Amino acid sequence: MSDAFVKADILLPQNRDMQKWAVIACDQYTSQPEYWEKVSKIVDGADSALDLILPEAYLESDDIRQRVDRIHANMEEYLDKGVFREYKNSLIYVERIQSDGKLRAGIVGAVDLEKYEFREGSVSQIRATESTVVERIPPRIKVRKNAPIELPHIMILIDDIRKTVIEPLAQRKDELQKLYDFTLMQGGGSIKGWLLDGKTADDVLEALRKLSGKEEFVKKYGLWNCAPFTFAMGDGNHSLATAKVYYERLKEKNPLEDMSKHPARYALAEIVNLHSPALEFQAIHRIIKRVDPDKLIAEMRKELALSEKGSGQWITIVRGGMRMKLYAHRTTSKLAVGTLQNFLDKYMDKYGGKTDYIHGEDVVEQLSQRSDCVGFLLPDMEKSQLFPTVAQDGALPRKTFSMGHAEDKRYYIEARRIR
Numbered sequence: 001m002s003d004a005f006v007k008a009d010i011l012l013p014q015n016r017d018m019q020k021w022a023v024i025a026c027d028q029y030t031s032q033p034e035y036w037e038k039v040s041k042i043v044d045g046a047d048s049a050l051d052l053i054l055p056e057a058y059l060e061s062d063d064i065r066q067r068v069d070r071i072h073a074n075m076e077e078y079l080d081k082g083v084f085r086e087y088k089n090s091l092i093y094v095e096r097i098q099s100d101g102k103l104r105a106g107i108v109g110a111v112d113l114e115k116y117e118f119r120e121g122s123v124s125q126i127r128a129t130e131s132t133v134v135e136r137i138p139p140r141i142k143v144r145k146n147a148p149i150e151l152p153h154i155m156i157l158i159d160d161i162r163k164t165v166i167e168p169l170a171q172r173k174d175e176l177q178k179l180y181d182f183t184l185m186q187g188g189g190s191i192k193g194w195l196l197d198g199k200t201a202d203d204v205l206e207a208l209r210k211l212s213g214k215e216e217f218v219k220k221y222g223l224w225n226c227a228p229f230t231f232a233m234g235d236g237n238h239s240l241a242t243a244k245v246y247y248e249r250l251k252e253k254n255p256l257e258d259m260s261k262h263p264a265r266y267a268l269a270e271i272v273n274l275h276s277p278a279l280e281f282q283a284i285h286r287i288i289k290r291v292d293p294d295k296l297i298a299e300m301r302k303e304l305a306l307s308e309k310g311s312g313q314w315i316t317i318v319r320g321g322m323r324m325k326l327y328a329h330r331t332t333s334k335l336a337v338g339t340l341q342n343f344l345d346k347y348m349d350k351y352g353g354k355t356d357y358i359h360g361e362d363v364v365e366q367l368s369q370r371s372d373c374v375g376f377l378l379p380d381m382e383k384s385q386l387f388p389t390v391a392q393d394g395a396l397p398r399k400t401f402s403m404g405h406a407e408d409k410r411y412y413i414e415a416r417r418i419r
Contacts, residue, residue: 005109006112008091008109008416009087009417010087010108011414011416012415016047019182020046021046022049022182022411023048024406025410025411027153030056030059031358031367035057042186052075052415065142071143076148079149084415089197091107092414094191096190097189099189104272110268111267113265113267117244118395124229125229128237129395130233131397132238132241140242144242147418148417149416152268152416153409154239156269156270157273157386158211158272158274159275159387161275164211165204165207165273166204167273169194178195188408188411191411214228217229221387232274232390235409247262274387279403281381281403283337285360286357287364287375289373290352293319299347301326304329306328310327310329312331313331314327315377315378335400336379337397337399338396338397
């Protein structure tokens with residue numbers, strides 16, 4: 001039985017220009033601050049989620065503390081001036097038309113952080129699919145600490161091949177209250193949302209419970225010796241990890257208080273079916289900056305026994321816009337991304353450098369033109385491998401896959417009180 005995904009008191013902006021309100025996940029376009037500058041021009045002073053988030057393109061800016069303080073002040077102001085309407089004890093059914101025209105359906109609700117663990121060896125109902133970089137959590141804690149509300153870009157996957165949880169709602173839309181319907185900025189497609197409350201929400205949660213449990217897990221994967229889980233992280237792993245760490249710290253600071261109903265115990269997220277036709281796993285590529293490309297490539301060739309001929313794991317090196325596909329004959333992981341990442345971690349520990357994780361091949365080509373940069377393109381992962389691989393081997397190497405193009409990532413629309 002799964003009780004890790006529950007109804008929530010969801011905040012939505014009322015009587016606002018939703019196209020200016022909704023902005024893309026903060027961990028996108030980290031090497032392209034010009035994207036966020038254009039967002040700021042589009043918003044042009046209107047009430048917007050842009051005022052309530054910290055784009056990671058600015059994580060290393062000199063005014064980071066002032067930015068965080070401004071975010072907290074904006075949140076308080078938005079609550080005080082009645083920007084939001086609260087929908088109590090509800091879920092939201094979402095239909096997103098992606099930039100490629102495909103429909104991706106999901107349900108927004110809250111996940112119980114007591115049912116989630118991102119650390120190695122986790123047997124929780126909600127499972128991290130990629131290694132969590134703990135160094136990336138503290139900057140996010142600064143935003144969540146003292147924040148009265150949260151806005152999620154977290155997307156969590158369920159393995160519902162019979163399509164029993166989310167998909168039936170498409171036939172019931174006429175019975176539901178539509179909450180929003182608008183075009184997303186910057187080529188993000190469009191989105192619609194409907195309120196799920198009362199029996200409709202209960203029906204969804206009951207279908208989700210039937211999907212869970214050891215018997216169902218073994219039937220799907222034949223894995224008797226693995227701890228079953230229902231939810232696999234898709235996007236926003238570090239955001240959910242941040243919420244978890246923040247909640248655990250609250251418990252430590254208040255050992256005598258009953259925290260079971262504290263709003264920080266939960267985090268807003270969207271669940272999506274792994275088997276959605278719109279959901280495609282794509283590799284997350286790498287750009288390594290502040291290095292000597294010739295030296296890095298030479299050492300990598302030697303360390304991984306790279307050659308132009310072979311089979312199995314391959315990595316494409318991009319330098320000055322030119323591509324070179326090489327096969328690794330000395331691997332250190334089951335996946336090419338793991339073999340590459342293990343080498344890069346070791347190399348940069350010794351020589352320095354900085355990694356940017358890139359979702360588009362064209363961006364890798366563009367950034368690799370710089371004299372101190374080298375890019376790496378990686379193969380896509382089959383999404384059917386996700387649940388059984390995580391069950392057997394634990395979290396995959398960090399930034400192994402992405403679900404779709406950057407412009408198709410989740411946009412900030414809903415919010416929830418966490419204080």
